[in-house]
Amino acid sequence: MHRWSRLFIPTLREAPADAEVASHKFLVRAGYIRQLSAGIYSYLFLGQRSFNKIISIVREEMDRIGQEFYLPALHPRELWESSGRWSVMGDNLFRLKDRKGADLCLAMTHEENMTEIARKELRSYKQLPQIWYQIQSKFRDEPRPKAGLLRVRQFIMKDSYSFDIDAAGLDVSYQKHREAYRRIFDRCGLNYLIIDAHSGAMGGSQSEEFMVYTPAGEDQVVSCASCKYAANLEKATSKLDPVQDLASEGDDKPLEVHTPGQKTIEEVARYLGVSPKNKIKTLELMIDSTDAKSSKTTSRAVVVLVRGDHQLNESKLSTALAGKETRPMQEEEIRQLFLSPAGFLGPLGISWATSVNDGDNPILLLDKALEGRNNLIAGANKEDYHVKNITPGKDFQPTGYADLRSVSSGDPCPNCGSPLRMDTAVEIGHIFKLGYKYSETMGARVLDKNGKEVMPIMGSYGIGIERILTAAIEQSNDENGFWLSPSIAPFDIVVTATNITDATLKSTAEQIAATLESAGYDVLLDDRDERPGVKFKDADLVGIPFRINVGKKVTEGMVEVVQRSTRQSQDVSIGGITEHFRQFLRPAQPE
């Protein structure tokens, strides 16, 4: 029997000063976790029990569709070079050396590891499909760990990988995961939604994220109240609101205007008496690429034009640039390309690349919202001057057009035109059709029916174990603490003897706890010699969904059952206690 008096459950009356979000405060206050370093946490008794329950659910559901592996976290450099990610991952990858000086890293995911096994072992279409998964620690050297367990440097992830002979097979593996994930998150008691996600540039054809709304989250979800449209801001699109072009002035050619000291879009628009929608916003970026052999870094300029009132979406830009990362130009680089200080930049007078592959010439990308627009205003590439009457395609030739802007709240839904809303959410799971990226770069091949060598097509699928608990707390808490679904709570029931020095109460509480425990429930007996208030406060804090108060009514053969989420309490006869919980909790005996 679990007796509180003998357990290590270090609850705190006050949260640490550096905890900001609810889940962080309560995980620490409830004695679930303690911080070891930035983004690195120890999981104590209650926390570990909860994680074990979450992992059990994940494992049960994953076992219905796949096979569990245990894989190394310590990987040789060569493995990550075989996919190209040794260099792509940059500082996010934890790297270390062994005693011989060989490079190793701590795995952030296991695509390489899994694909390596597939490459060596899978020979025939007859062995496909395969779904392999694991539930293990991942390591990421996050630039900024934050919000307790929400963004950390070491965390537990369920990740799985599917190998199929063709796209139709991948569809099946993907749908299997989608269903498994729904069962998992349902069983964990989460209120979540599934949204379209950014699938990156690597041939990913479909990708969805499982999100839980919470202000503590780091993702922006764009959704429509009228239809079912929901997408990550990284991916979301909208219809365009109608815009009135300016009338042409003078001889229809670009016309320089003096705009002394007017640098920002707002300033220029106000100064010229026009809407920001008629202004071009010019963004100056660079792509740095390092040559693998000489390890020399070269930079290429990327200039992006969006409508004056629009925001650049960096995920979309990355997609448009085939996954290349950009950084803002430095002041010197700006002067070198535009021959002008920032604030007065524009597309005129520069010879832009005709395609992305066009040597080292600067790339000019235009957001689609500028396509077909006329008589816009941009910087003149000359201090204190802007230019009117600019029409893309006529007055300058862009390298290309792409969807590059971020949707704003209130924009018309791409399906039905209703205003879109934007909410903050935390990502708890992600399913992703990877395609051939790893099969190709790492050389995985199988023979098909015709004896022809083909690449297996892959999917990858992740669930953040800690985020399930974090999201659950974020969505179910009040000023006194939080409550979890019995499926993931460290205990189903806490039995509180209001006065443990009273022999009758003590023995009754012990008897009730023993009865419920033998009926299959996880029971915590609060047998501490504390005042009732202390024990009630702790019980409210630590996330256990039900409490049984063993108090004065024992003389009448009754105890009080309190549901944490609703605060509703109800007197139940001691003899009927097991029966009482049957309606709330899972069957006491396995079926």
Add this chain to the structure above:
RNA sequence: CGGGGCGUAGCGCAGCCUGGUAGCGCACCUGCCUUGGGCGCAGGGGGUCGUAGGUUCAAAUCCUAUCGCCCCGACCA
């Protein structure tokens, strides 16, 4: 990487400006008391003031460096 903030007992904080032998609340230990919402009384233990260097008769306090933690930003266009 840029900006800001904070490191003093397990947790929350004061003391620092104006240098003079380190304090409060909670927690903890002992005794008494109390027992349906963090009870009361009495006594007690616990801190190299993040670290290193400097200034000074004297440093938690002033100066320098460094480490750690938290927050914001990493898109003035």
